[in-house]
Amino acid sequence: MNELPTDPALLLGYPRSDGRKGIRNVVAVAYLVECAHHVAREIVAQFAPRLAETDDDGAAVAEADFDEINVHDAAPDVHLIGFPGCYPNAYAQKMLSRIATHPNVGAVLFVSLGCESMDKHHLVELVRESGRPVEVLTIQETGGTRSTIARGVEWVRRARRTLGAMRPVPMRLDELIVGTVCGGSDSTSGITANPAVGRAFDAMIERGAACVFEETGELVGCEYHMKSRAARPELGDAIVACVEKAARYYTIMGHGSFAVGNADGGLTTQEEKSLGAYAKSGASPIVGIVKPGDIPPTGGLYLLDVVPDGEPRFGFPNISDNAEIGELIACGCHLILFTTGRGSVVGSAVSPVVKICANPATYRNLSGDMDIDAGRILEGRASLDDVGREIFDVTVALGRGARSKSEMLGHQEFILTYKAFEPIGPGCLPIASVSPVRVIA
Amino acid sequence: MTLDPRLLLLSADDNCLIAASTLAAGTVLEIEGEAVALASTIALGHKLARRALAAGDKVLRYGAPIGHVTRAVAKGEHLHTHNLESDYLPTYTFDAGHAYVGRDET
Numbered sequence: 001m002n003e004l005p006t007d008p009a010l011l012l013g014y015p016r017s018d019g020r021k022g023i024r025n026v027v028a029v030a031y032l033v034e035c036a037h038h039v040a041r042e043i044v045a046q047f048a049p050r051l052a053e054t055d056d057d058g059a060a061v062a063e064a065d066f067d068e069i070n071v072h073d074a075a076p077d078v079h080l081i082g083f084p085g086c087y088p089n090a091y092a093q094k095m096l097s098r099i100a101t102h103p104n105v106g107a108v109l110f111v112s113l114g115c116e117s118m119d120k121h122h123l124v125e126l127v128r129e130s131g132r133p134v135e136v137l138t139i140q141e142t143g144g145t146r147s148t149i150a151r152g153v154e155w156v157r158r159a160r161r162t163l164g165a166m167r168p169v170p171m172r173l174d175e176l177i178v179g180t181v182c183g184g185s186d187s188t189s190g191i192t193a194n195p196a197v198g199r200a201f202d203a204m205i206e207r208g209a210a211c212v213f214e215e216t217g218e219l220v221g222c223e224y225h226m227k228s229r230a231a232r233p234e235l236g237d238a239i240v241a242c243v244e245k246a247a248r249y250y251t252i253m254g255h256g257s258f259a260v261g262n263a264d265g266g267l268t269t270q271e272e273k274s275l276g277a278y279a280k281s282g283a284s285p286i287v288g289i290v291k292p293g294d295i296p297p298t299g300g301l302y303l304l305d306v307v308p309d310g311e312p313r314f315g316f317p318n319i320s321d322n323a324e325i326g327e328l329i330a331c332g333c334h335l336i337l338f339t340t341g342r343g344s345v346v347g348s349a350v351s352p353v354v355k356i357c358a359n360p361a362t363y364r365n366l367s368g369d370m371d372i373d374a375g376r377i378l379e380g381r382a383s384l385d386d387v388g389r390e391i392f393d394v395t396v397a398l399g400r401g402a403r404s405k406s407e408m409l410g411h412q413e414f415i416l417t418y419k420a421f422e423p424i425g426p427g428c429l430p431i432a433s434v435s436p437v438r439v440i441a
Numbered sequence: 442m443t444l445d446p447r448l449l450l451l452s453a454d455d456n457c458l459i460a461a462s463t464l465a466a467g468t469v470l471e472i473e474g475e476a477v478a479l480a481s482t483i484a485l486g487h488k489l490a491r492r493a494l495a496a497g498d499k500v501l502r503y504g505a506p507i508g509h510v511t512r513a514v515a516k517g518e519h520l521h522t523h524n525l526e527s528d529y530l531p532t533y534t535f536d537a538g539h540a541y542v543g544r545d546e547t
Contacts, residue, residue, distance in 0.1 A: 187459060187486030191449060218464075220529050221505070248531065266459075266487035268520065269527035273506035279503075301494075341486070360486065378461050378485075 011399035012072065012107060013171030017131040021171045022103030023073060023399050025163045026350060027156055028122075029109045030096060031082035032036075033116035039113040039145055040080060043152035047078035047160070049412060061397070069408075072401040076106060076163040078156055079349035081414045082187050088117035091368045091419040094293040098330040100127050106160035106166070108132040109152055114140030119427075133159045168401070174208025175301050176399060179328030179336045181214065183321035186265020186341030186359060190276020192340035192387070193358035193374040198282030199388025200337070200395065201301065202342075205284045210296040211329055213281045214304035217317060218248040221271030222278040231285045234427035237291055239303060246307040246317075253316055261342050279296045280339065289428040291421050292327035298430050304331060314418040322346055322413040325353065335398050337391060345369045349413025352404045354394055356387075369406050445471045452504035457488040457520055470517065475518055477517035488520040492495070 005351035013021025027047075030041035063215045071077070081099060083092045100123060108127045112120050116399035120136050127134040135155050142148040180197050182189055201211040219226065230236035258270050267273050287300035300391050306327055307317045318324045323345060325336050329351045336351055338344065339357040343366045357363040360375030367373075370388055398404060443524040444450055447470060456470065460483045470478045472491060483489055488502070494514040499506040508527045514520060 031481060187488070190458065191451060191486075221507075224504075263522055266521070268488070268522055268525045268528050269508040271505075271527060272502055275503045275505055275507065359485065 009170040009172045010396060011171035011173065011176060012168035012401055013103070013168055013175065014168050016101075016103050018101070019110050020103040020332065021169070021175055022105065022400070023092075023171070023176075023351065024104040024350070025076050025106040025166060025168075027076055027078045027103055027107045027109065027159050027163065028081050028100060028105045028350065029078060029152070029156065030100065031084075032096075032112045032118040032120055032123075033086050034084035035113040036111040036139055037084065039139055039148050039152070040082060040109075042145075042149045043111070043156060046153045047075075047156060049410060050201075069403060071403060076160050078097050078160070079412050079414075081266050081349050081416075082111075082354055084178070085353040086116050086417075089121075089255060089418050089420075091284055091292065092266070093119060093122070093367070094418055095215050095330045095416055096123060097126055098099060098293045098295075098332075099326070099350060101132075102129050102329060102332065102350055105132070106163040107157070107198075108135075108224040109155055110134070110136040111152065112136055112138045122128055126167060126267025127356070133162055152334040154271050157368045160371075162359075171399070172208070172228055173204065176204070176246065176280055176334055176395075177210045177212065177296060178204060178395060179212045179214070179304075179325070179326065179331070179333035179334045179340070181336060182218075182235040182277055182280065182339040183274065183346070184342035184344040185262055185267065185273060187267050187276075187349075188265070188360075188375060188378065189339055189341040189356040191337060191358075191373075192271075192377040192384075193341070193356040194276055194279040196384050196387035196391060197212045197280045197337050197356060197429060198341055198369070199384055200391035201280070202281040202284050203388065203392050204280070204395070205299060207300055209330075210299050210302060210306050211282075212290065212296065212302045212333060213329055214282055214306050214324060214328065214366070215277055216243050216305055217250050218270075218274050219243055219279040220247045220250070221274045225278070226281075226286060229284075229286045232285045232427060233428065234277075235286065235289065238425055238428055239286065242289060242303070242305045242307070245309070246304075249307050249312055249317065265342055271387070280337075282415065287430045289424060291420070291424050294331045294424060295332040299429065302331075304328060306417045309422040310420055313420060317419070320415060322348060322415045323417060325351075326416055328413060335395065335404075337395070345406070345409075345411065346413045347404070347409070349414040351410045352398050353406045353411070354398065354404050355406060365376060369405055369409065410414070443471075448472075448489075451502055453500045453523075454504040456491045456494065457502055458491050458498055460485055460487050460489065479517060479526055480515075481519050483519055488519050488525075490516055490520055492513045492516050499528075521534070 227236035357370040
C-alpha cells in the first residue's frame with residue numbers, strides 16, 4: 001500500500017471548542033430514562049429520512065429521501081440516543097457526557113421525564129460549556145407527551161438551521177480516531193475482512209491516526225502475543241491483566257462471546273474466534289489501553305477494555321454489537337469499521353459504520369448493506385493489501401462527507417446499559433509528546 | 442509441496458486446513474501429497490485435519506492453539522464441535538450431544 005495519498009489534510013471536519021473536529025454535524029436527541037424514550041423518538045421521527053417504499057418484489061415504487069449523498073450538502077441528521085435506566089450509574093453518566101460532546105455532534109436536546117436519576121443539569125452544563133446549542137425538556141413540567149414533542153420539534157428545527165450554516169474545514173488524518181468491531185463472525189471473518197482491517201489500521205497509524213480495537217472477551221488466548229506488542233513493559237502487564245479479567249468474567253457468566261451462529265459458520269472454539277478477531281488490530285505497536293469514555297491522547301493503536309471491573313453485577317459486559325460500538329464512539333471514534341461474515345446490517349447513531357463483508361456468499365446475498373467485499377480474497381480476485389487499501393480509501397471518503405451504506409439505509413442503532421468501571425491504571429496511556437490535539441475533559 | 446487451491450493454510454505450523462468454498466462429500470482433495478476423499482461435506486470456512494491427530498492433540502490455526510481434539514481424527518476429517526474442544530471456555534451450540542456447560546457443572 002505504497003501509493004496512498006500524501007495530502008495530510010484531506011478530510012473535512014467541523015471544529016469544536018475542545019480542539020477536536022467532527023466528520024458529521026448531528027443533532028442528538030437523548031432520552032434520559034426509558035419513560036422519556038417515546039417522546040424523544042417521536043421528535044426524531046419528524047426529521048428521519050424515509051427509505052423508498054417497495055412493492056412485493058422489492059422494487060422501489062417511490063423516491064427515497066436520501067438524495068444528498070454528501071452529508072455537507074444535506075440538512076443535518078437528527079439521531080436518537082439515550083439511557084433506559086432510572087437508577088443512577090456513573091458509567092452511563094460518563095457515556096452520555098462523552099457522546100453528547102462527541103465531535104460528530106453539533107447540538108443536543110435532552111428529554112427527561114423529571115424523576116429519573118441521570119444528572120441532566122451536569123449534562124446540559126457540559127454541552128453548553130462546549131459551545132453547542134443545548135436544551136432540556138422535562139415532560140412532567142412541559143405539559144406531557146404532545147406539548148413536549150411539539151416543543152422538541154421546534155427546538156430541533158432551529159438547531160438544524162444553526163448547524164446547517166456551519167461549513168467544514170480541512171482536517172488531518174492525525175485528528176481522526178477510527179474504531180473496529182466484528183459481529184456475526186464466521187470462519188471467513190478471520191481470514192479476509194479482519195486482517196484487511198489490520199492492514200488499513202497500520203496505514204492509518206503510520207499517518208498519525210488513532211485506531212481502537214476492543215472485545216477483550218474475544219481476545220482470550222491472545223494476551224501474551226499482545227503483551228509482546230506493547231510499547232512499554234508496564235502496558236504489557238496491564239494488557240495481560242485486562243484479558244485475564246475478561247476470561248474470569250465470562251467464566252462466571254457461563255460462556256464467552258461465542259454465539260450459535262459462529263459455530264454454523266465453521267468456528268469451533270472461543271480461542272479460535274479470538275485469533276480471528278485479533279487480526280483486526282494489524283501489526284502496529286499497542287500504545288495504550290482505554291476504557292469506555294477515555295479519549296486516546298495521541299495517535300497509535302489502542303485496546304479498549306470493555307469488561308467491567310469488580311464482581312459481575314449487571315450481567316454480560318456487552319449484550320450486543322451496538323453496545324460496543326457506543327463505547328468506541330464514547331472514546332471519540334469518528335467512524336467504525338465493522339467486519340462481518342454471517343452478515344450484520346447494523347449502523348449507529350452519531351458515527352458512521354462501514355460494513356466490511358468477509359464471506360463472498362454473504363456479500364452476494366446482502367450487497368445492499370455491505371460497503372466492502374473482502375470475500376474477493378477467497379475467490380482469488382483481490383489480495384489482503386487490495387482490500388486494506390480499499391478500506392483506507394472508504395475511510396477517507398467518509399471523512400470527506402460520503403455516506404456509508406448503513407447511513408443511507410437509515411440505521412441509527414444505539415444501546416446503553418448498566419456497567420461499572422474503575423479508572424484506567426497507571427502506565428495505560430502514552431504521554432503526548434506535543435501539545436495534545438485531543439483534550440481529555 | 443503445493444497446496445490444493447480449494448484449501449487455505451493460514452500458517453506453516455498449522456495442522457488444520459480451511460475450505461475456501463463448500464466441498465461436497467466424496468470430493469477428492471490433495472492433502473500433503475496424498476489424495477483424500479471427503480467423508481462429509483465441508484462448508485466454506487470450516488476446518489479439516491491436515492494430518493491424522495490423536496485424542497488430546499492441540500489444533501493449531503494461525504500457528505496458535507485453538508483447542509484440543511477429544512478423539513482420534515483422520516487426515517481430511519471435518520474438525521468442529523463434535524471432535525474439537527476449547528481449552529478455555531465451553532462452546533454453546535444447539536446440538537444436544539454437545540450442549541452448553543453451565544457454571545454449576547464446571
